[in-house]
Amino acid sequence: MRLYKSKVPRIADEIVNDLVTEGMIEIDEESEDSDVKAGIEAxxxxxxxxxxxLSEQTKDHLAQRAYDHREFRKIKQTLADRKNFGIGDEMLDYLTNQIISWFMVTPHVAEVFAEDHELRRRMVQIFRRHLDVDVTLDREVRARLKNLEEGTLQWEIEYDRVLRELKRKRGIA
Structure with missing residues (x-):
């Protein structure tokens, strides 16, 4: 899963609308929905x-130590763990924890009525609906590259090219 800038406003909008409609949070009288949405977008x-x-730091780390590019994910995970930053499978937990923590301190949210696990479950559903596009794109790209051997330089180059092309066509680049 990957979070795209183009999806951020839609995700923030859905989170606020859903949580307010379900009575899980109450927005302060002097604030507007847009204030809460702006906070989530931030x-x-x-x-x-x-x-x-973190990706740039990982690339620098790989270059400095002459590691194989296949080590990228492992090194990035190590760097993320050092900074208590959630990537990969931990991304949704990290983001929902950040949003819930923000709800507790912002003056824009008057009251939080739901338990943390209820808020988290609702937000994860919204995130998944928008972020599962990555899995679909990956399958489609791999289907187009069946004639190339995975892991080769040519495969990596073609994978990136086809992925960029599909993202551009779908407006998520």
Whole structure:
């Protein structure tokens, strides 16, 4: 799963609308839905920024130590663990914890009526609905690259090219 900038406003909008409609949170009288949405968008955009920064640090780490590029995911996970940053399977836990913590301190949310696990479950459903696009794209790209051997340089180059092309066609690049 991967969080795209183009999906951030839609995800924030759905989270606020869903939680307010279900009576899980109450927005402060002096605030508006847009204030809460802006806060959630800021959390999600910061996550994207930190993830990109972590990827750059991982690339630098690989280059400095002349590691194989196949070690990228393992090294990135190690760096993320050091910073208590959730990537991969831990991304949704990290993001929902950040949002719930923000609900508790922001003046825009007057009251939180639901338990943390209920909020988390509802938000994870929304995230999954928007983020599972990665799995679908990956399957489609791999289907187009059946004639190439996975793991080769040519496969990596073609995978990136086809993935960019599909994202551009679907408006998520």
């Amino acid at each position: 959390i999600l955009m910061e996550y994207i920024r930190m993830d990109q920064r």
